[in-house]
Amino acid sequence: MQKSQPIRMCIACRSRHPQHTLIRLKQEGNDVIAYNGTGRSFYVCEKCSKNEKKVKGLVKRFRLDQERFVKLLMEMTPPVSSCGVPHLNEGVNI
Numbered sequence: 001m002q003k004s005q006p007i008r009m010c011i012a013c014r015s016r017h018p019q020h021t022l023i024r025l026k027q028e029g030n031d032v033i034a035y036n037g038t039g040r041s042f043y044v045c046e047k048c049s050k051n052e053k054k055v056k057g058l059v060k061r062f063r064l065d066q067e068r069f070v071k072l073l074m075e076m077t078p079p080v081s082s083c084g085v086p087h088l089n090e091g092v093n094i
């Protein structure tokens with residue numbers, strides 16, 4: 001039997017997923033950035049990070065700059081084979 005892994009909820013669609021499959025972010029001031037070990041974090045699932053409607057919802061919710069937020073999500077999403085250019089691994093381990 002496998003040990004139960006931590007399950008976290010995506011704030012955009014409220015579905016629950018294993019923590020390691022989610023994108024972890026945090027709110028800092030008026031901005032949302034990659035979680036850096038301090039403060040309160042929240043999770044967005046990969047599906048929502050690619051769903052324009054959900055992203056827009058989050059942008060509204062946090063009053064973000066959409067372009068920057070989308071870029072952040074893309075940076076945090078694991079590289080996908082359909083995209084030719086591999087993303088740099090920033091070495092953010094949770």
Ligand SMILES: [Zn+2]
Nearest residue numbers: 010013045048
């Ligand atoms: Zn989601």
